[in-house]
Each structure stands twice: as C-alpha cells, then as structure tokens.
Amino acid sequence: MGVVSRPVPRVDAYEKVTGRAKFAADLYFPGMLYGKVLRSPHAHARIVKIDVSRAREVPGVHCVLTAADLPAARSWFTYLFLAEDEVRYTGDAVAMVAAEDPDAAEEALKAIEVVYEPLPGVFTIEEALEPGALQVQDYAPGNIVRNSHWPVRRGNVEEGFARSDVIIEREYRTPFIEHAYIEPEATVAVPDPVDGSVTVYGSVQNPYMTRRYVAAALGTALGKVRIIQQTLGGSFGGKEEVMGLMCGRAAVMAVKTGRPVKMVNTREESFVESAKRHPFRLRYKIGATREGRIMAFEAELVDEGGAYNSQAQFMNWRACVHSAGCYEIPNVKVDVYAVHTNNVYGGAMRGYSSPQVIFGQESLMDELAEALGMDPVELRRKNALRFGSVTITGQKLDDQPVNVLAVMERVLEEADYFNRREEYTRQREKGGPRRRGIGMAVSYRGCGLGAETADATGGLVSVQEDGSVIIRSGLTDNGQGLSTSHAQIVAEELGIPLSKVVYQRVDTSTMPDGGMTVASRGTYTGGRAMLLAARKVKEIIFRGAAELLSCRPEELASSDGLIFCSSDPSKKVSFEEAVRHCLFRGETLTQLGWVVPPELPWDRPTGQGKAFPTYMYSCVVAEVEVDTETGQVEVLRVTAGHDVGRAINPALAAGQIYGGIVMGMGMALMEEVELHKGVILNPNFDSYTIPTSLDMPEMKPLLLESEDPVGPFHAKSLGEPAMECVAAAIVNAVAHATGRRVRSLPANLEKVLLGKTLARS
C-alpha cells in the first residue's frame, strides 16, 4: 500500500493547529443580524401569555417571533422550533429575536414578558412508569416512547434458567451525559432575497437531516435549502436535533428580515437545550451451569427519552442487538424500551446505547464469574462468539472472521493481565488505603447502520485536467478525520500522491443525501462509496492509458502518479497525461460511487434477523488505583485493542482510541448531568467535570487487522467501539481493587467510598 495504512497527517491538520480553520461562529456576512432564543425556566408549564411588544421596541431589534409568527411548521418530528401553549422541558424555546448586535438581542429577550402556569412533571423512569402517571406527550400512552420497544425472543428462557446452576439478578444505572464537544453550536443563515431560499452554514453533524428541519420551518422545498457544513469542533452525535432547531430558527428569522442571521449558543445554552446520552436502567437475570456455560439471559433495559422524540425508536434496536454482549447464548428474552419525562431529551451519542449496555452487561459478566467462583476471563472464553456461532438475533457468523477471542487474548497479553491481576489481588489482601485493580471488558459491534435503516451513501470523485482530484461525500468530517481517510482511499486506488486530492466540505446541493454521519459508518460505508467512485474513474483512465501505451488495461498498475505496464514498467505514462487523453476524447472523469445497502430482513416481534453484514471486535483492559479513604480513582493504564479490519490511517485510528478511552473514563468516573425537577444543576464545565490532561492514563492502542469482506480495503468501524468497553473495564477494575461493585455510573467519590448505588432522586 502506498497511501492507505500509513499514518499521514490529517489533511486539515495545518488549518486546525494554526487556528485558521473557519468554524461557523467565525463567519461574518454583511448586514448580518444576531439571533437569540428565550427558553423556558420551567420543566413543565402552560404558557398563559407572551407579550413581545416591549421587546420589539428595543433599538437594533429587527424581529421578535413567537410560535404564532412561524411561517410553517412549529415542530419537526416532535422537536419544537417554538413552543406554543405548553413547555415540556427547560430547553423549550418560547420566543426568538434577531438584532443588530448580540447585546440588543439579549436586551430584547429580557423585555419579553411570558406568563407561565407551572405544572407538575415526571422526572425519573420510575415516575414515568407509575400507573396513572402524568402523560408527558399526547401520543405516548403510559409515557412509552413511540416505537421504542424492541424485543428479542430466542429459545426458552424458563427452560434455560431451569438448566442453570447459578442464577443472578442485577440492576445497573447510567445517567444523562453531555457530549462536551469543544465548540458550542453555531450557525449563520443567509437568505436569498430573490426566491426565498436559504443557505445555512453551521456546525452541523448531519446536513441532510438539518435540511429537513429548515425546509419544514420555512415550508419550502428541500431543493431550495442549502446546508454547508463548517469545520466542526466535535459532535459525537450531539449536533443533530439542536442544530436542526437552531438552523430552522435562524432561517426563519433570515427570511423574515431579509438579512443573514447568526446564532451561537453559549455553553449554558448548549447544555440546557441539546440532547444527551440516554440514562439507562438495566435489569438482568442470567443463569449458567457451574462450568460457566451461560444458559439463559433475560433483560429489561429501560432508557429515559426525556421530553421529546429522543431517537429511542432507532437506538433501542441497537441496544437489543448488542444487549447480551459478544456471547453465544441459547435462551434469550430481552425487552428494551424508553420512557418520556420532563427532562432534557436523549439523543445520539458515541455508541448509540452500547456504552451503557456494555457497561451493564460486562459488569454482569464479572458478577456472574464471581458468583461462579470463576475467573472473569475464563467465563468469557467459554461463551464468546466464534466462527460459526449464532448471535442472539439468530445470525450465523460463518461469512467473516469472528475475532472476539483473538482480540481479547492479544489485549490481555499486551496488558500483562494475568500477572497483574494476581499481583493486585495479593496486594489487596495485604490491605492499606491505596489499592490497585485490573479489569477488562470485551464487545462486538455491528458496523454501519445494519438492519436499522438502509446503509446507503455516495462518494464523488472528480478528476480535473491537471490531475488534481476533487472528492465529495454526503457524509461529514466531524473531526474524526473522514476528509483524510477518504482522500487516502482515493489516492491509494488511483495510485497518486495524497497531495493531489482536494476534499470539499459537505454541501447538500452538490451531493445526494448520504444519510447521517453516524454509526461509525464514515469509513466503512462512506469509504466504500469513495472507493467505488475511484474504481470507476480508474477504469476509464486505465483504458486511456492502455491506448497510449499500446497494451491491455488489465496489464496496468499505478503508483506515485505513474501508470505503468506491470510486465514492463518502462512502458509508463503519467497520471496527468492519461487524464488529459481521456478528457480530450470527451470522456468524463467525474463518477459517483453509490453503496447499495444489503438486504437485512428483521422480524420485529422476535428480534430475529441478520442485524449487520459485518462486526468488529474490541477488548479493553484498565488498571486503576483507588484511594479508599477518599474514593478517588486514578486510571493508571488502559490497553485497548480493536479488530478494525484495516486501519486506513493508523494515526487517526489511534486518535480515535485515545479519545474513546478518555470519554469512557469520563463516563466511568465523573460525568453526570445533575437534574432537579428537570432543571440542569451543572450546565457548564465548572460543575460538570470531564477528564483533563491531568487525568490521562498511560494508553496503549492496538490495531488488529482482518480480512473483512465488505469494507474498503477491509476497513471496518472504530469511532464508537473505541469507547464502548472503557467504562465497564474501569468499573470492573475498581471492583477488583476495592471488592465493592459500583452499579450506578459515574463511580464518583461518594459511590466508590460508600459503595452505595445511588439512583438519581
């Protein structure tokens, strides 16, 4: 390989380290106004009256709008642009203004008079499920989020438990977690005074989804809305709904005033309105023979969707598929569903349920091992999926490498797991306030969207006459490095230097809807589309080169910008010359590659079907030192191995792993959005703590490769798997160190010190 598999610097490295990258908040347009939103102070209230007359008189104010002024839909897919008569969480907006400067906009917000009648609310999973509970949304009887229930029915769990020697039941909890991207949300909507169309620049993760919001808010055709993604300062699934709403509001005000409207959230605004990682209540019953063979698995996994839609109808499918971990279990009964509350709503966040579900399931495995008196690794070895295994959804894994054990053994070895386990166990028995522990977790994860929805996307490769190559995708570079990995794939396939490839940011008007940049599908699906496009182009260029060299196209190969005859490398022509030859003859070297999704039938009542074409495999070992007098946990060392198929760029892949480890540490030990009656108590980083550079452990990323039959150059997924085992491994290590298990995240000082599992009050 000439370009792929090499740790080349990111194509956007220079602009980022020099501070020259343009984020949405850096954009200025002549005549630009500044938009601001007034949000509800109540988690649940009736809006009695809104009086904006004083606000409209604030100097510099160009528009003050309430729901009544919206030109078209007041909501998109339940999410409200502006609330009309009722607010259901403290992020609900009730009015918005655009003014000459941010100060005037703030002043106008203060001049808006809203009379609320506060109403009682529902604030926990338990309250939501209580018979006769107040119903948060009309369309959700019993507060169950519509379509959020996904079952798995396999074998017969009653029989399975009957044949088990050991049965344990456990409950685990995870909290609301903030994405904590470095860049708060920002957008500028620029109206076209001629036809009412709008171009929206923004820190959007999913431009096509955002376009739907904007078109709905304006009541206009999708073709008349253009979303251009700006450099993104992180998203992790977060810049979805909140950006759709923000862009929709900015667009409405832009069209209303005929001027560009910029909106930039403060960190507090971002915290209050944006979707969060869903809290989960994870209840399990698991049974095994005394030899450690798991016979039955039963789970009720309930997540909190919050006030609005929350994506649980999609996300919970993934939770059900991965609910039992990477194990072969004959009898399974799983029910996943979500409930509405008057808290902030849940949304996509790196892993899309897997970090929560794997935390529960891999904690459970350690607890089961303990109950069996068995080494936790040994228990996993006995039950892990192997080539030819059948998953809990009935999928036989006989068409791809199945590397649960290969990855696990490699990571255990690299981490010197067994020696350290023994050593720390010995130390623990000696007592003393500082105790060390080592723990592990293992997972498998379906690549791409699987049977959730059609995993289709496009890649465009356009070779210019000077041999430079424009590439465009419908998927976004959210900071994960898609622009670099896609450029590498195209450069590799065409045999040209990476510097020849020019990545152009996503613009919805120039590429077909490529779906969402989610589910770690950027390389696996998006890279495949790029490779298909590059192959189409290459075929034409090789045909042209073959004419110039008087040979057959099949004899040709290319590298470093030269196309040559494999059998006689002295017969060669430059890439540029072959390109010019083709273009002169009127051929086009612009080709769209399109990934057609495979057929993946799914039986919803039983949760049986082929969930994903391909799976990737991960194992994380964590070592911690716990101060038993304070409850402080220091993560010493994390070894993380992933079967990624192939790392298109090993440096970027390692970066994903580093980031995943740190994000997992935050989830394990610190992060929790604290709420009181729906009000977020810690809406900034002074009170919402995330790991800092001082918390960094020693990190060992291991990239394991295998011959995946689907991904481009065998590449699979990594973005989300990089974090999904981390919290479980750390909590397992804490349990090893202290002998006490924390079953509710985060494992903060109080819980580690007191050993209590505190549910949110």
Place this chain on the structure above:
Amino acid sequence: MGVVSRPVPRVDAYEKVTGRAKFAADLYFPGMLYGKVLRSPHAHARIVKIDVSRAREVPGVHCVLTAADLPAARSWFTYLFLAEDEVRYTGDAVAMVAAEDPDAAEEALKAIEVVYEPLPGVFTIEEALEPGALQVQDYAPGNIVRNSHWPVRRGNVEEGFARSDVIIEREYRTPFIEHAYIEPEATVAVPDPVDGSVTVYGSVQNPYMTRRYVAAALGTALGKVRIIQQTLGGSFGGKEEVMGLMCGRAAVMAVKTGRPVKMVNTREESFVESAKRHPFRLRYKIGATREGRIMAFEAELVDEGGAYNSQAQFMNWRACVHSAGCYEIPNVKVDVYAVHTNNVYGGAMRGYSSPQVIFGQESLMDELAEALGMDPVELRRKNALRFGSVTITGQKLDDQPVNVLAVMERVLEEADYFNRREEYTRQREKGGPRRRGIGMAVSYRGCGLGAETADATGGLVSVQEDGSVIIRSGLTDNGQGLSTSHAQIVAEELGIPLSKVVYQRVDTSTMPDGGMTVASRGTYTGGRAMLLAARKVKEIIFRGAAELLSCRPEELASSDGLIFCSSDPSKKVSFEEAVRHCLFRGETLTQLGWVVPPELPWDRPTGQGKAFPTYMYSCVVAEVEVDTETGQVEVLRVTAGHDVGRAINPALAAGQIYGGIVMGMGMALMEEVELHKGVILNPNFDSYTIPTSLDMPEMKPLLLESEDPVGPFHAKSLGEPAMECVAAAIVNAVAHATGRRVRSLPANLEKVLLGKTLARS
C-alpha cells in the same frame, strides 16, 4: 407534451424583472478591496520602465503589482495577465492595484509611472500580409495566426470553372464588432486564508475555461480554484478571455492581500480590452452554367486575429465548413486563415464566423443571380442541399431531414416574398427618393461543436425526498434561458410540474468540466445530458413505483406528478411517494448524464470529413426602405424561419430570433469598432451605435420542427443561427431597393448614399 414545447415563463423571469438578480457587481464581502488595471495607451511599444513606488503610498492601497510580482504564469495561452517588456495592443495591462475603495485604486493608477518607447505597428490585414511586415508575435511568422489555416479541397475547381458559363469574382469586408452586452465584466475573488485556494464569482461565460486562467495565474491545482457563475447580463461569446484575465488578476491580488478583491470594468475598459468579432476579408470566385448550376467555388477568407491568440485556430474551421453556404457544389477550393495585427484581438461572437461568411456568401449568390439574369431564389432552389446531398466537406446528408428548401419556401410564403419583390421592383422603376426593397438569405449550420473538438457535457439530476429536483449543468445560463429549457426537459421526462425543478448555477467544484457554453450547444448537447440523467433517475423511480403498484415498469407513464399504469390509470402513485420508496430502500436518485461525443474523423489537408452529426436550417427575408437622399435604411419587416428540430420553449426560441434579428441589423447597418493606429475611437455607446427600440422592425419568427435523430426531444440549435442570415438579407434588400451593392459592412449612411465600398484605412 406537458412541459416541453410550451412557452412557459423563464425560471429567472421574476428575479430579473424585479431587479433582484445578483450580478457579480452586486456582490459584497467583508473586507473587500477594489481592483483596477492600468492599460497601455500605445498599440505597440516597448516598456522601458515602470515605477510603482508612488502608487504604493497612496492611502488605502493594499497592493500594486507588475508582471515581475506575478506569482506564477504571466500569460495563459498567449493572453497576458500583465505585460512585461512589450505591449501589443491598447488593451494590454501593465500594472494592477487593489485598494480600499475604487477612488483610491484610480488614484494609485494615476501615480504609476510607465515609460514606453512607441514602436511601429501593423493595423490591417493587408499590412499584416505584406512581405517583410513587422512580426506581431514571435511564434507567428508572416503574421499568420498559428494553426488558423483551414483548407477545403474538393473536386477540381479549374475544371469546374472551365465548365462554367458565368464566372464572377467579388470581395466583401466585415469590421470589428463589439458584443455590446448590457453588463460590463465583473468579478469578486475570495481567498481562503488557509490553503491559498480561491473562490471566484464572476460574469463568466465559461467557468471551466476561466478556472484554467486562474489556476495558471496562481500556479495552483484546478481543484483548488472554484468558479461560481453569477447571473450574466449577456455574453454572446464575449465573456471568455477578458473574464479569464480579469478573474486571474483578481485572484492574484486576493491571495496577495488575503482579502476579497472585486473588479468591475467601466464600459470603456470593456471596449478597450475585450475580444471582438473578427473582421473578415472575403474573396470569392464562383462559376455556374447558364441554367444556374454552380460548378466551382473558390474562396480566400482572411480574418484579422489582432494582437493575441484570437480563437481563429478553432473558429476558422467552422468558417471553412460553412464557407460555400447550404449548396451542393462539386468543385471547391477554400482557404481560411487569420493574421495578427496590433489591434484588439478577435474572439468568439455569436455565430463564430458564420454571420461574416454568410454575409459574403449570400451576397455573392445574389450577385451571381444578377450576373445570370436569374431570380436569386431560383438560383438557390437549383443548388440547395437536399436529402442525400453531399456537402463541400464530403458529408452525405442521408441520415437526417435536410430542410433548406422547406424552410426557405415557408419563409418566402409567410413573407409574401414574390409579390413584394415584384411590387418594390415596380416602385423602384418609378423613381423617387424613398425606395423599398426585399432580400433574402438562407443558411445551414452544424449543431454543437462537431469535429472541432469533443462535444461532451454532463447534466446532473438529483431528486430530493420531497420530490423537488435539483439540476446542475457544466454549461451556463448566459441569458439564453438554459436554466428554463433544461428544467423543462427534466420536468417533461419525469412527468412533474416545472415548479418542482430547482436550477442551480454553475459551480466548477460541483460538476465535471462541461466544456464551453458555445456553439449553440446549450440545448442540443447540454439538454441531451440532462435528458440522459433524467432517464436514469426515472428508470429507478419507475422500478420503485412498479413495486408499489404491482405492475411492470414498462407499463408505467407519468405526468403532472403522478405515475400511473398506462393500461389502468386508476393504479397510480404520486411521484413523491415513489421517490420516498426508492430512497428508503437506499437507492440514489442522483444521476449524472454524460453525452459521449460521436466519432467525427476530419482530414485537415483536404477539409474532408463528417463535420457535424446534425444541421439546422434557416432562412431570413428582410424588407427595407432606403432614403436615397440621406442613405438612411429603415428595416420594415423581417421574417425569420428556422428548422430547430423542436422548440423546447417556443417563447424563448422566439426571443432568440428577435435578438438575432436586432443583432444582425446592427451588424448590417451600424456597428463597427473604429480604430486609428490601434486606438479604439468609439469605446462607448454614444459613438458606437447599436439598434434601439426605435429601430425595431416588424418581426415574424417561424419555428419549423423536424425529427432530428440526435437532440433532446429532437431539439437542435438556434442561438447563433438566429442572427447569421440577417445582415446578408438586409444588404440584399438594400441592393434590391437601390440597385447598388454594399460590399463592406456596415451599410451605413455614407456607403448606402455613395455606393462606395470603403475598407478601413
């Protein structure tokens, strides 16, 4: 037909009539500077010294650049961004500045000191061809424009003349003509501070060609330059080289200063620098039997290329193909070539030589008829191309309708030609100062680029999930209405209302190079690419609809946004529903149509080959009244008929004909760029006269349709043919009215009054 063949209003009508369309000069960017260029006062001089030091000190000036400061190439394809040591015409730029406002830029220009050493120059075709003449360009010995010589050799002219009963020899002349578009040239170049790339907005006719200039000026990859066409206020072939140079200069200053740079030409600047219609000296010898059968045709057609490249190496090919008009002639010898002078250079202008060549050739036909004592129509009837005829380039016309005579007879009838001819002849014999005349001309014209170069282009159709359809082309809407006709083609093919189609302006980064928007190929070639793309999309949608309706795709038809079963129209589904069904399954409804050019072999030494796949046919009848005491010619009535294959939009087609008639009138009677030693004497519309609303004749456009096998829905070309017969018909009418022939255009007062044929001194 539901949408095609209907005179729907232009899609850009509203924005244009309300003044909301954004032309390049309407664009503003924060921090924008204003660029200006200093041009030579001499047609030929050596640059002894340029001192810009005082200019750099003018307040508000950000850069003052000479050739020495250019970062890369100083020229593109001979055209100079800035002259270094020698100027060769008065449009040559020697320095450029960018400043905070236009006044500061002007002041800086005045502060630049240039010392020239004036040199003698070459200013006419005759001077250029004189043995030992000063050589204008090093690479053009004998002042012959490189590669501009195109011969035709067919049969044996000596034998042909020997078998002729009547032989005449004539010389005609045409002058430099200005495009006279309503909008002078304008651009804004916006630099990307990060990677040195530039986005250029401008009144460009050919964005991909302009991109070549900009990339060359910057020394950067094509993929790093993005050209976005703004609404164009006319071009007619004019906004090519001059825009390339302007955009290149603006881009260099933008990168140099790190700020957007706007350049807008005044009308005088536009006149002085921009390319002009080539003057031609047309020398003929033609022989016929006394029955009027043309036996031999010999022509030497020399055009003036001016100081730089002038496109003559391409244009003269078209001149040679069409040199003998739409007649079958067994013996032909033609030589076309161009010469350099120190005048402004020639470039593309509506017709690309045909208005000049047809003026000469159709004047010649009338003169031959006179010499034969034969009616001019009768002479044409005897010699016109018919089905199965062989053209002078040896192409047998047996694969398409050949409608010279059909068009001619229809136009003559509509114009009541014979009655009026007789009536005016009678009136003329009665004497008196005001005399009427009627004249005609007929032509055929190859559609598209033919064997000149590969006639390839692309069209993109992208169906959105709400059923709106984005279309993009690599060809531009220059005011001719391409955005409307392409939208109609797509709406027709998909069976949806026109309002669903959203045309997006050309952006070089979003579409493959579609070649130039020239040669009346917008509909004929560009429309075909759109149709191909729409067909690809339709095939997928029909497959989806067939599933929904449980029928076979072949049974389906669509109109008005509904897809229905032809045999049972009650089985129907909306276009939108079928679209959503396809997208949900992961299909893409974004398709590129690409027109692959046909093989058209050409033997250059003999000028024999298949010149074009398809021809269109035109006939114009003009009636004039001449005041023989002043020389004033009033055009009373013009009847213009064209076999267009099919008019996609009859209103737009009629618009082309109206415009073509008026432009032809200007050429016939008024327009001439007057030069003295290379200096343009009439560089604005106070002295360069063009027809105004007061000059309008009664105009009758006739659209004749035929079954062309190539064009989309049979559509052929019209933009250029609409003007190519007009000058000849008017001058023939003047000759009929006065009995005196004007052989040098324009037929202005002096020439009509004095009957002299004045060559430019």
